[in-house]
Each structure stands twice: as structure tokens, then as C-alpha cells.
Amino acid sequence: MSASEKEPIVIDQHLDHPRTFRDNTYVYPVISRRSRGVSIGVNLNPDKICNFDCIYCQVDRKTSAVTRFVDTEMILSELAATIDMVESKQLFHEPEFQNVPEPLQRLNDIAFSGDGEPTTARDFDVIVKRVAELKKAKGLDHVKMVLITNATMFHRPKVNEALTTLDANQGEIWAKLDAGTEPYYKQIDKSLIPFHRILTNLHEAALVRPLVIQTLFMRVDGQAPSEAEIDAFCDRLNDILADGGQIDRIQIYTVARRPAVESVSALTKPELDRIADQVAQKVPRLVERFYGPEAI
Numbered sequence: 001m002s003a004s005e006k007e008p009i010v011i012d013q014h015l016d017h018p019r020t021f022r023d024n025t026y027v028y029p030v031i032s033r034r035s036r037g038v039s040i041g042v043n044l045n046p047d048k049i050c051n052f053d054c055i056y057c058q059v060d061r062k063t064s065a066v067t068r069f070v071d072t073e074m075i076l077s078e079l080a081a082t083i084d085m086v087e088s089k090q091l092f093h094e095p096e097f098q099n100v101p102e103p104l105q106r107l108n109d110i111a112f113s114g115d116g117e118p119t120t121a122r123d124f125d126v127i128v129k130r131v132a133e134l135k136k137a138k139g140l141d142h143v144k145m146v147l148i149t150n151a152t153m154f155h156r157p158k159v160n161e162a163l164t165t166l167d168a169n170q171g172e173i174w175a176k177l178d179a180g181t182e183p184y185y186k187q188i189d190k191s192l193i194p195f196h197r198i199l200t201n202l203h204e205a206a207l208v209r210p211l212v213i214q215t216l217f218m219r220v221d222g223q224a225p226s227e228a229e230i231d232a233f234c235d236r237l238n239d240i241l242a243d244g245g246q247i248d249r250i251q252i253y254t255v256a257r258r259p260a261v262e263s264v265s266a267l268t269k270p271e272l273d274r275i276a277d278q279v280a281q282k283v284p285r286l287v288e289r290f291y292g293p294e295a296i
């Protein structure tokens with residue numbers, strides 16, 4: 001690992017991310033490895049519908065959805081109450097948050113994520129704007145707004161508008177790219193959306209602001225991705241950089257919780273290190289590593 005790469009500390013709460021909290025429908029706090037602190041998640045897909053069908057997805061689709069509707073006012077009310085719990089430290093008296101070390105008790109971000117692709121939510125632009133207003137009203141300019149996305153909808157004007165709102169409010173876009181080639185993309189993300197749509201969206205978004213690229217590599221039937229696939233993945237990122245696109249960092253992680261498909265398992269630490277080393281050698285950007293449970 002080079003000096004420019006970081007390996008975050010890992011605690012039990014990092015490996016258990018229920019998207020439910022008390023009576024909340026949409027908002028849930030987690031201790032996030034990637035955030036290195038508290039991330040308040042806003043689940044904009046309570047219906048559990050996603051336009052990807054990733055073979056590693058950890059969303060529990062065997063149990064039925066609590067609701068199919070996204071209620072903006074309820075989101076804001078749950079979010080305000082959860083922010084207050086974190087800021088007052090009351091959260092860390094709750095049983096599942098009692099042992100969180102002090103450095104991880106800071107509120108790092110509000111993250112739009114959840115049980116599907118958040119940008120497909122009907123009022124996504126309005127919700128992002130209202131959350132930004134709430135964050136500002138609470139004096140939380142140091143807290144980021146993070147969009148965790150598969151980048152499939154960036155070309156839609158309302159989504160693009162929401163990205164602009166994020167830019168003006170300490171936003172970061174954490175965009176998924178799990179493959180370097182169309183066949184591997186189809187095997188892993190199992191979407192009808194063409195690979196080139198995602199690549200074009202990433203290119204265009206990266207021309208406007210730096211992106212964080214999030215990549216999950218895994219074993220499928222015991223096999224890690226090939227060196228050729230990782231090379232192609234690096235080529236896709238270098239294509240973005242060559243066009244003047246901005247990439248802040250690349251997060252490479254593996255399966256941390258039970259995936260949807262049994263043939264999927266976590267990379268070992270040496271496998272993830274080999275891939276991260278290959279990426280770090282070929283793409284001139286910070287590479288962060290997030291190991292699976294066996295390595296922790």
C-alpha cells in the first residue's frame with residue numbers, strides 16, 4: 001500500500017448497516033467505514049425497487065416494503081430529529097451505538113442511498129433542495145451531502161438540477177462503476193441500461209465536479225475478476241481523466257454482508273490488495289481499500 005492510500009479502522013458497527021432506525025421510515029444513522037464517522041442515510045427507495053439487479057446486492061427483497069411512497073415532509077422531520085440525536089450525542093447512549101469510539105462520533109454526512117437507486121425517486125430534486133435547506137438552517141456547513149448512485153439517471157434534467165444543488169451544499173457524488181467491459185457489467189450489475197449510458201453520464205458529471213468512484217469487486221464462483229477486466233476498468237477511468245473529467249478518489253471494496261446470490265463471496269485481503277495495487281499503478285488517483293469480513 002502506498003503512503004497515499006488509506007486503510008480505515010473497522011469496528012463492529014461498520015459491518016451491520018440496518019436501514020431501519022426506531023420508528024423511522026426513511027432515515028437511519030450508521031457508522032460508516034467510508035465516511036469515517038456517522039452517516040445519516042436517507043432511503044429514497046422504500047419500495048426496494050432498483051434499476052440494477054447487482055448480484056452482490058445486500059438489500060433484503062424477501063421481506064415486503066414498509067411503504068411505496070416517498071413522503072418529503074416525513075423525511076425532513078425524521079432527518080431533523082436524527083441530526084439532533086447525533087449532535088447532542090444522545091445517539092451514543094442507544095444500545096447499538098454505545099461502543100462507538102469518540103473520533104467516529106462526528107456527523108460526517110447525510111447520504112442519499114437506500115434500498116434502490118435514489119435518483120429514480122420522483123421528487124429527487126425537491127428532496128435534495130429541502131435537505132440542503134435543513135442542513136443550512138441547522139448550521140451544518142461542515143457536514144457533507146453524499147449521493148450514492150449508479151449514475152444511470154444523470155442525463156435527466158431534474159437529476160442534473162439536484163447534482164447542482166449538491167455542488168452548492170458540500171455535496172459529493174459517489175458513483176458506482178463495477179466493471180471495465182460491457183459483458184462483466186452485465187454479469188455483475190444485471191441491468192438493461194447500456195454500459196455506455198453510465199460511462200457517458202460519468203464523463204459528463206466529472207467534467208463539472210470531481211467524482212468519487214465506488215467499485216465493488218468480488219469472487220464469483222470462487223474467481224476474482226481477471227487482470228484484463230481490471231485493466232479495462234482502469235482504461236475507463238483514464239478515459240474520463242483524459243477528457244478533462246475529475247476523479248477525486250477510487251474506493252475499492254468487497255462484499256461485507258450477505259449478498260443476493262450464493263456464488264458471490266468476498267475477496268481475500270491479498271486479492272483486494274492485488275486489484276487496488278493494479279488500479280493505483282495505472283490510474284493517478286487516491287485508491288482507498290475496504291476489506292471483507294475475513295480480513296477484518
Ligand code: SF4
Pocket residue numbers: 050051052053054056057058059114115116117150
Ligand atoms: S444499485 Fe445498489 S440497491 Fe441497486 S441492486 Fe445494485 S447494490 Fe442493490
